[in-house]
Amino acid sequence: MRFLRFVLISALLGTLGGLWGLAGIYLYLSPNLPDVETLRDVRLQTPMRVYTREGDLIGQFGEQKRTPLPFDEIPPAFIEALLAAEDDNFFYHRGVDFMGLARAVSELVLTGQKGSGGSTLTMQVARNYFLSLERTFMRKFNEILLAIEIERALDKQEIFELYFNRVFLGHRAYGFEAASQVYYGKSISELNLAQYAMLAGIPKAPSRNNPISGPEAGMERRNWILGRMLTLGYIDQATYNTASTEPVTATHHGAQLAFSAHYAAEMARQEMLQLYGIAAYNDGYHVYTTISSDLQQVAQRAVIDGLITYDKRHGFRGPERQLPPADPNVPAPSRPDWEQALTEMPVIAGLPPAIVTAVYDDAVAVLLKDGSEQEIYWENGLRQASRYRTENSRGAAPKAPADVVAVGDLIRVTRNDEDEWELAQVPAAQAALVSLDPSNGAIRSIVGGMGFELSKFNRAIQAQRQPGSNFKPFLYAAALDAGFTAASIINDAPVVMEDTSLEETWRPENDGGTFNGPTRLRWALTKSRNLVSIRLLQQLGIPALISYVDQLGFNTAEFSPNLSLALGTHAMTPLEVATGYAVLANGGYRVEPHLIARIDDNDGDTVFTADPLTVCTDCEAPAATVDDGELSMEQILAASTPNNGLPPAPRVMDARISFIMDSILRDVITRGTGRRALVLERSDIAGKTGTTNGPMDAWFSGYSPEVVTTTWVGFDNYTPLGRREFGGTAALPIWIDYMREALQGLPVEEPQVPPGIVTVRIDPDTGLLARPGESGSIEEYFRQEYAPRQNTSDDNGAAQNRDDDLVKDIFD
Template sequence: MKLLRWPLRLAVLGFLGGCWLFAGIYLYLSPNLPDVETLRDVRLQTPMRVYTRDGDLIGQFGEQKRNPLSYEQIPQQFVQALLAAEDDGFFKHGGIDFGGLLRAVSELLLTGEKGSGGSTLTMQVARNYFLTLERTFMRKFNEMLLAIEIERRLSKEEIFELYVNRVFLGHRSYGFEAASQVYYGKGIAELTLAQHAMLAGIPKSPSRNNPISGPEAGKDRRNWILRRMVTLGYIDQATYDKAAASPVVATQHGARITLEAQYAAEMARRQMVQRYGMAAYNEGYSVYTTLDSKLQQVANAAVIDGLITYDSRHGYRGPEQQLLDSDVPPDAALPLAQWQATLSSTPVIAGLEPAVVTAIDDEGIGVLLASGEQVRIEWENGLRQARPYISEDRMGSAPTAPADVVALGDLVRVKPGDENEWRFAQVPDAQAALVSLNPNNGAIVSLVGGIGFEKSKFNRATQAQRQPGSNLKPFLYSAALNSGFTAASIINDAPIVMQDRSLEGVWRPENDSGQFFGPTRLRWALTKSRNLVSIRLLQQLGIRRFIDYAQELGFDTEDFAPDLSLALGTHAMNPLEIASAYAILANGGYRVEPFLIERIETLSGDTVFEARPPSVCRDCEQNAAKTVDPEELSMEQILSAEEQDPLPGARRVMDERVNFIIDSILQDVIKDGTGRRALVLKRDDLAGKTGTTNGPMDAWFSGYNPDVVTTTWVGFDNYTPLGRREFGGTAALPIWINYMREALKDVPERSRRLPPGIIHVRIDPETGLLAPADQRNAIFEYFRNEHLPEAGEGANTGPTGTDDLIQEIF
């Protein structure tokens, strides 16, 4: 006992000294410790996600990849793997594992190196949320004190959840759910035991132990964790053997985009940054757009197919690159590994995969794909049709053998065909855009800004300023109808030569056909897109009057050139502006503003924004005129009316009767005019207008029915002509048809009701005047009551009664 007395005294004194030291440190550090209660309201940096209105993910934006999980969403198998890796006593200790700390200290003293470490998950939470990574004793004391305080305030499940969602795991992923998506392309609940153990081993060294950057080190760490799970009784030996034998299969995955709509996603991103600043990237907002997933997919396919079809009419432009050095001996082995690396860094565009030609014979070619697979393309699958491109108007002679088309080492494009066949292809140089709106509220149903975001991020649907050509004519004719002209007014279709300083000299406009047709009714002139009639109409109407009317419709007229070229659509606009204007024609004369974001939700699911666009209410005007005696309403009806919060009504900008008449003319464009190809849709409620500019450099088609309005555009970014046989009806209209075929597939036809104040009468097609009862070639036409023409021998020339123009007529 005498021998033990002094050691016991020293032990007691040491213990008391340690307590005094710990108490002193606590008193010294505690006033400066952060408030642990803030962990209850912690906001993890979570990326913004953009969805279609029906829930398909189209974009993710943010510096940190993160998908927060609640404890209930974490698989128990992963909980066990993480405990085995980091802190198997987590659910037993009070925040500090003193045994682990003593073990770490002894290893440090004996070896001079940091060994296993003594940090618990709670201490790591304290460090990750409140402290720096500096290696000092003071930081360690702070970490321990905070861990004790965290254990007092939060449950074990809450602490575990904080750790799982915050820890860095390599490749910009924060939290285990995000890491699961990055490394395996699926959620953590879908992973195997081996994959759970692999993820659990990453925190020790994120850059070295992750399965992409360090697969071997990661595998060693994974198997160590699996052995610990056997020791702790979490799994048996057989389960360990199976998991330890699993190969490391991980590749880097981006966000799980389920639908290609990157141009629209980028528009949403810009709007969110304007609304919330840089916080948009980190607050975990879910942005639901107005896009319809099915129609967006159809729009993508329609644009791609339309451009490839256009491109096939103009020839093969050659390989994108030549990868085989000219000085390589003919019998040398091909550098397939090097070529595959080049292919892996070459993006797939519009479904067209990059490939390198590795073999050529008389029947076809062999190509190497980015996956390393080598496939064959037969002569009939695109090679035979690959006539060489000379210009947009000329192609060379048809090839007679595959060697006339390609050479070894050519980087080309291929696409999968039917029955595992591959076809020869090329990425079109031309670009296109498509915008489709709900004409009743302006919601953007689908939007395509080019053939592929990978090729060009420039959004031609909203950023390209192009001349609309004849696509603008319906609004000139609407202005004329509003000012007293009628669909039967006669304008002379004859040559014009004008000296106009604003047009820089002599101007000799022509019709697309190069022909002139004499006196022409306005209905027929718009149906056939007669340029000279439009110019004369604008001159009679007055340029200022047209600009004022266009401004009332919602056009930005500040830069409208005040000259007669406006009649031919020379003022540049983007497809979204044109589609918005055509929505007025489709919805009966109301101005709606296009919008993309339908609602915004926070990370917790609260809605912080919901769009309330001014919407068309065709019955509101009639209902407003009806008065109801309040005494006739029941209490239930009164309370129901008070609870309703109706959307604001869209403003009428076009007279209902003018709208009806111009719509009937645009239906004739489909039936008898430049849009006849759309008859393939076999619907009687379609209306629209082609547009082609000089060159031709721009090809347009805008059309609609009462439920959908869509604008398509085709052209080159560098303003290269499309080719002399390319027009709105050949380049843009086929895209519109392929899209509207699906957009209107299950939509019943809807005819317009005849508005009050419209009369339908027989007229003489030559003069536009009322026809006598016995005239055989008379036709029917719509008129506003106050503009009904008279019978007579002259011609219905509109409100001015004359067709005199200051011009030289040949």
């Protein structure tokens, strides 16, 4: 009895001592415990996502890959798999599983090493959100206390949701939904049981157990979890047998983009970084751009096709690399050097790499990235592959496949219209395309080069290139503003300039070296006569031109004040040029290009909406007042927010000048340097080619009332394009391919003649009034105050009298 009494007293004292010890630890640690209520407002680091205006994902940026899900969207089968792996008693304990702790203590006593740790999901939430990962007893005590507090503050579903969305699962994936996307390329709701168990096994050792870095360890852990699910009654034996024999199917998947639009997405990323700093990467912003999903894909295809077409005209430059020939005695699947080389080579602009494995009399065999061998027949690009010599010359036509490639050559291939493999190559030239809505400057599509994987340099917004004749419409608009007319006569004759700002004698020429003598401005711009443009700028004055284009929106701070401005020698980006053409397309209003339409935060609340300058023709009318007795108060209030509350774009070009310029640029399409665009069979398109010396740069900028688009082609290193390459041959075909789709379904819109425009019959040789009944006379548009009032006659006085009568008839 004494011994029993001693044991009971000792046990009681031990228990009291333990309780006092625990109380002491609690009193010591509790003041420093974080407030678990902050878990209700926790903001998980969630990447920024960039979308088109239709909601298609085109970019994802962030330090952590995460896609949070609420509890009710988590599949029940996955919940069971995770409980089997980590804490099958989760829905019953109050934060601490004392049996699990006892098991962990016994493992420590018996083996001398830390084992499972006995952590519940709640304790892991405490550790993941508040504590470090150091393995110490003090941290474990903090973890236990926090788990108890968390269970008091939150319900089980909230705790499970916090764990599900926070835990690290390898390959920068945080949370199980993100891990599902990374390892399987689909949402967790689309996975099967074996994949659920594979994911549930990762938290124990993310680097070792994930199915990419450690497929064997991952499978072992997966099958253990499936066994636990069987033991716990979550699944039956047949289900276990099926799931445990499934192979590992995981591969690395990037963000599930709807399609590639990297240049646009990168522009959005840079703008978001300016707006929100580093928070842009972690706060889960959803960025909706002005990009059209359909038009962006059309633009990318048009640029690639245009560059490939240009490239074919200049010959085959040979293989990208020459690899050592493989051992002919070793079968193709065992060629590790070749297969490794293909693995390292990206697909560029849809052109996959291939290695020539055999050369025959009428074909070549190639090894592709997927390990398959294919054949390229003589007619599929090999026969046409004359060697590139210079931009102006090609070698002799090959006579056999061996004249083109050799075994071990790394080349590019593509599929033709007959679904046969064809020889290809990545073009050396580059191109850019930018397309705007002229009513508000919204960027509908933008392509900065052949491929983002080849070059991150966005030529649409970063490449400063001379626009050449693409700039001439703005010179002619400035001239009209100064009192010139479309019928003004300028001499198309040689010019020799001793211009000190140009550092040498300047002898500009027309394309082809011909001169037409006295030429009307309309015809000069239609045919892009350089010498007329220079003489026009001489008469207009350089300051007048700079002042005029400055109000159109061009940055003139670095314009060189010399006559070469008439030929577009000041370098600009394609986006700047397209923005200028928007003024011509929308009737004379200055808009500003913009890419981001709306930004939503991680909760779905809109935190930014674009407020672009928007064309509003009704906003120009003088407002009436209530005192005038013309409008009611309701009408006044409605009129106080015109244009749907958007700021009206300022008018920067007289409507009549815009109309006349539009009619001239339509002539460029119908009878000038842009005649190839007649294939579109539309009367409401207008535009202008541009080609610089070399030629180094080829441009086409054009528009309809709904769409304005600029295309550019050139080499990054300023290599000439070739003497037969112009804006009309290199850049215009890209513009046509794009606008064919961009204008699909849009009605043809004929321009409205603005007040103050008159039509006068003139003598095309003199630009003066035609005599009544004169043959060969043509009609021309004039601003009323600048219409011609005299014609040619030996009797000047009689002619003037007749002119007065004719002008009166015109204007009355």
